[in-house]
Amino acid sequence: MSRSNRERTETTRNALIEAARALFVSKGYADTATPEIVEAAGLTRGALYHHFEDKRALFEAVIAREAQAVAEAIEAGSPQFGTAYEKLISGAAAYFDAMAVPGRTRLLLLDGPAVLGLDELGAIDRENAEGTLREGLSDYLSESGKPLDLLDPLTVLVSAAFDRAAIAIAAGGDRIDYERAIAALIDGIGADQLRR
Structure with missing residues (x-):
């Protein structure tokens, strides 16, 4: 994987983790839906499931x-x-x-x-x-x-x-x-x- 691909991968993972953290803190795990996470991260559901199983x-x-x-x-x-x-x-x-x-x-x-x-x-x-x-x-x-x-x-x-x-x-x-x-x-x- 090239450096730019690795950087993009890390940037995408970080965006998902940060958006999820904010929602898990404000709403709780059970009340947070994956569409909310990807919207908050400015990404697609495909990006979420590319990096995380669920x-x-x-x-x-x-x-x-x-x-x-x-x-x-x-x-x-x-x-x-x-x-x-x-x-x-x-x-x-x-x-x-x-x-x-x-x-x-x-x-x-x-x-x-x-x-x-x-x-x-x-x-x-x-x-x-x-x-x-x-x-x-x-x-x-x-x-x-x-x-x-x-x-x-x-x-x-x-x-x-x-x-x-x-x-x-x-x-x-x-x-x-x-x-x-x-x-x-x-x-x-x-x-x-x-x-x-």
Whole structure:
């Protein structure tokens, strides 16, 4: 494929993803029809079905892009140097910043699980923010002298706490309170003896 063809393909995909994202956020997945998406993107239905099998595949692309953006924001917001604890706390703030992007909480935490299912959404998350969290927790446990045998369930539980906090913040909860609660949770992981 020539460079200009690749650029056109990428431009078309981006237009579809951006138009779909806006409609999924404003109307929800179920109430968004593919003709609306192609009209908003200024494209044809043929272009949509050339790039995506169906509306669900397009939604998955939107979710993957959102998840990647969150992971990139966490990476950018986490210091290169410092303790694992400091990196986790900075990463938490970066996560909440990333989730404050309008529509992101709805897409990733409400509609995403309903449309894609927990397994598929979990796979996307593990490649992105949850994968970053797992690395951070691994470093933190190691620095705290704790065994890594509970790393996987701790990652799932702490990730769920982050997600629940983001939902509460989006609904009007006090972000500072949730950041403090996440810090207390992370403190507890480092301070308490984790048992088998």
